[in-house]
Amino acid sequence: MAESNDYEAERLKNIKENERLMKELGVMGGSSAIGGPSPKRATPTKPKKAATPKKKADTTPTRIMPSRSSARLAGHEADSETLKRKYEQEAEEARKVAEAAKRARHQPFDLSGMTGGELEEEAILALESTLQGLATNAASAAELVDIKDEKKRRSGKKEDPERSTERKELEDILNKMTLKSAAKVTPKRVYSMAYHPSTDKDLVFVGDKEGSIGVWDAAPTASSSSKGSVVKKEDDEEEQDAEDAFPEGTAWTLQVHGRSPVTCIKFDPVNHNSVYSCSYDSTVRKLDLATGKSDEIWAGEEDVLLSIFDVLSPSTHPSAYIDTPNPSLDERSMWIADHRGGLLHIDLREKTRRGNNTRRWQVCEKKIGAMSVNRLAPHCIATASLDQHIRLFDVRALASVVKQTADAPYNYKGVDADDLEAAQTKAQFSSNKARQACTSVDFSPRGDQLVGVSYDDVVKVWSMDPSSLFSEHGLKSRAAVTKTHGTAKAGGRKSGVKKKEPDSSTTTSLFSWLTKAKPLKTEEDVALAIKQEQEAPPPSASQRPDDVLADPTRIPHNNQTGKWLTMFRARWNQNPLLEPHFTIGSMTRRAEVYSADGTLLRSLWDENLVTAVPAVTCMHPVLPARLVTGNASGRCTFWSPDG
Structure with a gap:
């Protein structure tokens, strides 16, 4: 019994000595800080995540690939020459198929041939009815105004300083522009765009990276919610309110060229039923809207x-x-x-x-x-080239x-x-x-101004x-x-x-x-x-300035579009009766409208529906303040004044 008391006393003595040493070493709390349960920390409550809106069903067609097979079960050894030759042959066949798809299609096509037989007969009939009769509705700027009345109106504005100027009139109508519709018009990146001159229909032709031309009836209508490019809802999204869906208009896709970028689209200046287009497949084709047929106009060298x-x-x-x-x-x-x-x-x-x-x-x-x-001055052609020059x-x-x-x-x-x-x-x-x-x-429609864009982040405007x-x-x-x-x-x-x-x-x-x-x-x-x-x-050459392209108006503008965006192109509004102004895309996901003196007249953007850079812009050639933009995914937006 005495031995147990001595042992207990020795144990307590050691404990006290250890506690003293630990306090001297600065370990507060003595032995209670060693081996004991750690105090509970107050954990902050995590903030609740905001409810994310339901995304629309992805209707992008998926490519069905053949199922993968095991090389081991097929009897091939790893890194064998037989297996290497097999992969090389498959890669060569895929390359040949891709090159064949990029080659020019020299033969004529009708609507069913350009749609690949994928559209239903009802959709093709709707496209035909949309295209037919457009030329009768087209009008030039000169036909929309009485020149004598216009001259009196302009002279009256000069005499009355209290009346609004051309700039004020243009700003007033630009400020009324709102987003009317947005839709995916082409399968791939938008490269070019042309607005039909018709005054009673907003019909836009959009060229993409793989030779397709999208025909977009952009104005939202009651019938556009049931056909065309409007996406049908899946079963789990049918409960979504109808007011959440944004108008998309009606769109069709025509495979006019080989699978190469459609770099330019223009309407015939006289017959607006003819649409010309050129592509990297080295051909120029004409699409006749009245007959729905596409014919080759000219073909150059395949590699040019x-x-x-x-x-x-x-x-x-x-x-x-x-x-x-x-x-x-x-x-x-x-x-x-x-x-x-x-x-x-x-x-x-x-x-x-x-x-x-x-x-x-x-x-x-x-x-x-x-x-x-x-x-x-149709003998004068301006060019912008990769050698850093704009030339006349x-x-x-x-x-x-x-x-x-x-x-x-x-x-x-x-x-x-x-x-x-x-x-x-x-x-x-x-x-x-x-x-x-x-x-x-x-060049501006009046021929007296020129706008140029370069990759050194500047837009230049010359008056001449x-x-x-x-x-x-x-x-x-x-x-x-x-x-x-x-x-x-x-x-x-x-x-x-x-x-x-x-x-x-x-x-x-x-x-x-x-x-x-x-x-x-x-x-x-x-x-x-x-x-x-x-x-x-x-x-007389003596009356001409020494350098026509000297002293431009310089507008700072971020033009670093990079590899995956179509390069920005400034385009004048083609109505000479309006105050001269041009449109251009912006890396801030906006479509911008500038005057000839470099003033930013309007910046168009929607945080919910414009989520990519609108690299390509196009305005109606006659009616003011009607703008269409296109981005790298083939999605287009349509802006026009209210009312």
Whole structure:
């Protein structure tokens, strides 16, 4: 018993000694801090997550792949030569299929062929009824206004300073724009877009990355909720309120080109039932809306990609008849730019021609990404190229001072230096260099302003006089054409029609533009127009500024679209009666509207329905404040004024 008491006393003594040592070492609490249960910490309550709205069912078609098979069960050894050859053959077959899909489709197609037989007969009939009769509803800007009344209204505004200006009127209607509909129109990324001139229907044609052209009836209607591109709800989403669904309009997809990007879409300036489109499959095709048929207009070399084109016609300007490399009664004249720095000219009266028979001139060292023809001076073409330049060419000099070439060089190293120097010193009369590649250029409908976009995060706007857009060699070529073709085509020196003297005060005014832009319907009108153009005194080089592209208005703008977005292109509103303004996409997921002086007039954005960059923009060519945008997923939005 005494031994147990001694042991207990020794144990307690050791405990006290340990506690003393631990306190000296700074371990507070003694032995209670060792081995004892740790105090409970107050755990903060997690905030409740906000209820996430139900997502729409993903209706994107999924590719059904063959089931995978085991190489071991098939008797193949790992890393065997037999297995390697099998994989190489499969990869080669897949590559050939992909290349075959990208090749041009030269044959004609009807609506059923362009839809791949996937649309029901009811949907095809709805598309046909939408396309037919559009030309009768189209109108030009000159037809929508009485020029005399418009002149009185504008002169009255100047006399009364209290009345709103053109800018104020434009801002008022732009501020009324709201998002009307949004829908996925094309399967892939949007590359190009064109708005039909019809005034009673909002019909938009959208080109995508894989050769498809989407036809979108954008205006929301009562019938659009039951057919077209409206997505049907799944069983678990039928309980969702009807008011949560946003209008989508009606959309159809037509496989017009091979599976290559549709880089440009334009309507025929005279017959709005014809839609021209070009693609990286090196073809230009025409879609006839009245018959629903697509035909090939022109085909170039398979490895020369087409970037953009523009169409001239009698409604453009009378001088379009004589200021082309093929002067005559030129009912349709098309200019095309390719990715190897070439300009091509096509007379659409000619039969379908292939690449080696086309008039082509090497004007740039690298790819021409954008091009625009001046409506008031159709001999002037602006180009934006990968060599960091925006250039102005007088195409009248191309046929006389620049050698015509049929074959495009493989790359910039194969460009003939002498030909390029002749083009850029004789046919070119002005240029502007940026710090990085130039991606867009566009002339205003009045022909007196030019907007360009470059990758160095700037948008430039130039103001110019259309009468100063020429080169000395172009004037010499014009005089030669007048001497050779002028009197014969104009019907001789004697004419029963009295020549109308131009008003020097309004030579480049809006109303002069409207007068000159009237279509010439008869051969007599054509002969008179040619005679007046040829008898007009030539412009003087001494009165032209030293550099037409000097001192632009610079607008800071983030243009770093990167690899997965279509590059931004600034596009003027094509109605010359409105205050000049252009649209462009923005990396902030907005569609922006700018005036010619760089003022941001309107920024369009919706936080719920616009969740990607609207890289491609397009406005109605006649009606104001009607805008369509497209993004990298093929989704488009339609904005218009209320009411």
